[in-house]
Amino acid sequence: MKLQETLELHVKAAIKALFQSELPSVEFQATRKEFAGDVTVVVFPMLRVVKGNPVVIGEQVGQYLLDNVDLVKGFNVVKGFLNIEISDSYYFEFFQSIKNEEKFGFVDHKDDEAVMVEYSSPNTNKPLHLGHVRNVLLGYSVAEILKASGKKVYKTQIINDRGIHICKSMLAYQKFGEGEVPTQDLKGDKLVGNYYVKFDQEYKAEISKLMAEGQSEDEAKKNAPLLLEAKEMLIKWEAGDEDVVALWTKMNQWVYDGFDVTYNNIGVDFDTYYYESNTYLLGKEFVAEGLKTDVFVKKEDGSVWCDLTEDGLDEKIVLRSDGTAVYMTQDIGTAIQRIKDYPDVGGMVYTVGNEQDYHFKVLFLILKKLGFDWAKNLFHLSYGMVDLPSGKMKSREGTVVDADDLIQEMADTAEEISKELGKLEEYDEAEKSDLYKTIGLGALKYYILKVDPKKRILFDPKESIDFQGNTGPFIQYTYARIQSILRKANIGADVTLSAANISFHEKEKELIKQLEQFPEIIQNAAEQHSPALIANYTYELVKGFNSFYQNVSILGADTEEEKSFRVDLSKTVSQTIKNALSLLGIAVPERM
16 A cells, blocks of 8 residues: 555544544645655645644644554644654665566556557658657657556557648659659658659749749649649549559558658557558448438538537538548548457547647547547647747758658767767777667657647757756666666675664655655556656656765665665666656666
8 A cells, every 4th residue: 555545544543533523535745845754744624624723633643643653753743734754664665565676666457448549640741750759759658658557558550641742742753753762871751752842842833933924822823733733643543543553552652661760760669550541431431320310410512510519619521512531530430440440449549739639629529429438538649849949840841850860860969979978988889879879869759758748849959968957868877877886786695684774864765755656657647648747757766866876875885784775776766767768768778
């Protein structure tokens, strides 16, 4: 049982014994640093059932706990706050119970409902860029956190592999490609992305020409021959034209192969894939069902809508007048198909930027109206955009920061800073290369994931690879420092510890208290879908260890028992750092 759960039982018993009253719940908070104590009970809420002065009530409850509860060794009352000191023996026993637990804080998944987490979901007309990186890192991390909290998790994505934007790349390649194919130096996703940019360049040139001939800008945009050809290509694709479908298949495969390299480089994976080309018609049968039950209405032009005005939203089209599907139709069908494919899924997390907030409100509401009970467990993991000091990115203009280039830049920056610090003389070139990538990726992931998902990020690669402060490399360096201590430690096999022969330094106790928080942090992060809670907990734990390291001699302890305990404590802290960072997709180096 957790410390607060145990104390709650004893505080309720105190209220019953002292005042013959039943206390429904007990409010706790962390004890402020200027006061002695480990846990604080807030007395004010007790006044609902116990009349009197909160200071006097706090004193009486504190004395009862001191007299009757072994784990309480002292207390003090400040205004309406009862600060309780917990015995060293409690923390010692707790530490003994976790010190060899490799997956401390993680919960094995139960055989109940699974959660499906969707992330990445790119278009097949360009490589992954910095915006995708935040999406991928968030989705992967939330999936790992949910898994650690005890959920069964499926990682998925929907690949947007059809539509006019895909045809633009295809048409430009057809016109200007001259048979170019991917090479070792030019991945397929980048090659296709180059032709998406080429289309935009040629399209703008056609617009300028038409405007010079007297057309308005709007007219020129609609009448540009390239756009008309792209629209014609889309019609041919939907009609199953062999040549168009063959080109589509070939170019999409180039992109998939390129994506796989990027996902491998960044260290994320998926359990299942969905493709828009397979799902864009799926929702139509459910629209037909919804028409029968008045969830949807058909207008005079034949288009089908869902009226959500009574729910505080607008009317939403779900089928065009020509019978073709819209994005909403596709998303309705895809959600239902996923439940059919994975019947144990009881909820889904959609990792999609905040510009789609309204879309997901509508989607979730429509699915509820269609009678799907699992729709109440759908969650939109909405996140802010990522900006660079140089400004906003645009794919069609070729101003995006390519994900592969970013990963390489991070490794290069890590190399540059590491060389300045001169810490890697003992490494061979292969070891250095691996370490630079580990540091660079750790810096990138931590910088992005330490921020609340809803907030916009200004990403500065150089700032993220600082070896001091709230950064990935600082945390990785602390982990490596602990490994160095463990390698030097020489603990005798006959050293045995007991609560009776240990007396904690305040820094030791603070560390154990921080370790005790980790399981609850994972549960909170899972509930809030927030890797930032894990990241910032890890930073606080690392700060706590460094304070311990500076104030307490580990290998030079006075006794073998103290040395053994401090080495075990260091080892457990490092394992917790490793576990926490694994939830962020960050690797840890053994040396640094």
